[in-house]
Amino acid sequence: MAKLIRTQKLAKRLFSPLSFRPDIELTAQDVKLARDYIKDYWPKVERYHPKDDDSLLGVPNRYLVPSFKLKTGFDYNELYYWDSYFMVQGLLDKDHEELVTGILEDLISLFKRFKVIPNASRTYLTGRSQPPLLTSFIFDVYQAYKKSDQWLKEHMAVAEEEYRTVWLGVKKPNERQVYKGLSRYYDINYLHDLAEAESGWDMTPRFNRRALNYLPIDLNCLLYKYEMDFARSSKILGDKRKTAYWEDQARIRAEMIEKLMWDKLKNLYFDYNYVKQKRGDVASLASFFPLWAGLVDDQRAASLVKSLKRFEHKGGLATTDSLPLKQFVMGSVPTQWAYPNGWAPLHFIVVKGLERYGYHKEARRIANKWLKTNLIWFNKQHLFLEKYNVVDPEKPPVKGLYPSQTGFGWTNAVFERFCQDYVDRLE
Numbered sequence: 001m002a003k004l005i006r007t008q009k010l011a012k013r014l015f016s017p018l019s020f021r022p023d024i025e026l027t028a029q030d031v032k033l034a035r036d037y038i039k040d041y042w043p044k045v046e047r048y049h050p051k052d053d054d055s056l057l058g059v060p061n062r063y064l065v066p067s068f069k070l071k072t073g074f075d076y077n078e079l080y081y082w083d084s085y086f087m088v089q090g091l092l093d094k095d096h097e098e099l100v101t102g103i104l105e106d107l108i109s110l111f112k113r114f115k116v117i118p119n120a121s122r123t124y125l126t127g128r129s130q131p132p133l134l135t136s137f138i139f140d141v142y143q144a145y146k147k148s149d150q151w152l153k154e155h156m157a158v159a160e161e162e163y164r165t166v167w168l169g170v171k172k173p174n175e176r177q178v179y180k181g182l183s184r185y186y187d188i189n190y191l192h193d194l195a196e197a198e199s200g201w202d203m204t205p206r207f208n209r210r211a212l213n214y215l216p217i218d219l220n221c222l223l224y225k226y227e228m229d230f231a232r233s234s235k236i237l238g239d240k241r242k243t244a245y246w247e248d249q250a251r252i253r254a255e256m257i258e259k260l261m262w263d264k265l266k267n268l269y270f271d272y273n274y275v276k277q278k279r280g281d282v283a284s285l286a287s288f289f290p291l292w293a294g295l296v297d298d299q300r301a302a303s304l305v306k307s308l309k310r311f312e313h314k315g316g317l318a319t320t321d322s323l324p325l326k327q328f329v330m331g332s333v334p335t336q337w338a339y340p341n342g343w344a345p346l347h348f349i350v351v352k353g354l355e356r357y358g359y360h361k362e363a364r365r366i367a368n369k370w371l372k373t374n375l376i377w378f379n380k381q382h383l384f385l386e387k388y389n390v391v392d393p394e395k396p397p398v399k400g401l402y403p404s405q406t407g408f409g410w411t412n413a414v415f416e417r418f419c420q421d422y423v424d425r426l427e
Contacts, residue, residue, distance in 0.1 A: 038384075106121075132222050370415075
């Protein structure tokens with residue numbers, strides 16, 4: 001207890017509210033306690049379940065769960081798809097090679113068994129997936145740990161099977177490719193809310209509670225990234241024919257995304273309601289997935305960067321550009337993936353997208369705002385949250401369908417990654 005009190009006093013002394021001024025950079029000392037906490041937290045969320053246990057599916061290697069807190073009635077023990085990708089972003093070093101590589105192999109083992117990477121490693125969650133990030137995960141491991149080209153070939157073959165089976169499926173159990181070569185989020189039960197859960201944005205005003213009717217901009221950018229990653233791996237492996245094929249597939253998808261989803265008046269991409277054949281009306285950070293995926297040219301990137309101000313606030317980026325009225329009139333379902341909440345994975349996507357197109361100043365500004373918002377709560381409560389109120393960082397985030405979680409896997413990881421990229425390099 002005495003150590004905790006000393007830690008809290010030191011944290012209070014280290015951090016000043018004035019540091020939200022953009023001209024004041026964080027120092028290594030400012031983030032030291034938070035990074036020490038994160039380092040000590042990882043073992044608490046590490047699990048090993050090699051055999052099936054009731055509804056919990058067995059996987060061969062150790063993995064990470066999003067959070068750990070006893071007696072909450074909402075304990076995690078299962079491996080999640082897209083959470084895992086973002087959690088390893090803070091662990092891509094030699095010390096964690098076995099853990100990071102093992103998590104990737106766990107996801108692949110689930111695909112080989114079920115012909116889908118489930119939402120999570122539970123029997124009752126195998127009817128849907130989560131945003132597809134397998135090729136990005138593979139390339140992160142390939143580069144970080146200098147894997148062989150044969151390793152790359154074998155793993156990308158699995159990703160290609162996932163791409164074709166799950167995301168280009170045209171009938172049950174994978175009826176996702178539904179309109180002009182583009183895909184939607186889906187659930188085998190054919191329920192809108194469960195399809196929305198596959199998006200990871202559960203719940204959001206983006207789909208107006210009709211997720212099955214929409215072609216999401218983020219999903220189709222992720223699939224464009226798959227196609228370009230397949231082209232990249234084919235080039236590494238010396239297969240010119242396959243390289244050309246995948247580049248052509250990516251070009252076709254990009255052209256259709258541009259035709260259906262770009263709004264030249266609002267300078268943003270929107271999800272497309274293929275049933276009504278019109279774009280949705282909710283502006284969200286999903287519009288910036290084209291930057292992360294490398295889908296746009298420099299002119300389009302500049303337009304998107306100008307539109308960033310619609311989402312930027314004191315504490316970072318809000319998930320949508322304003323508080324949609326439908327958050328209140330949609331019924332009893334709260335939409336936590338919306339204004340005023342900000343989320344770690346979306347900050348990671350936007351910041352990396354800005355960096356990709358050379359907007360280093362903007363990327364640093366956003367990353368530092370997010371780090372400071374995280375620090376406000378850490379220095380007061382000595383914990384991290386799964387989401388934050390970026391409009392008023394000292395206020396709690398808007399709650400969702402499930403209790404607000406602390407911990408928290410992807411928040412910790414993105415915090416650590418941003419410290420590496422923007423604090424350590426400054427030092």
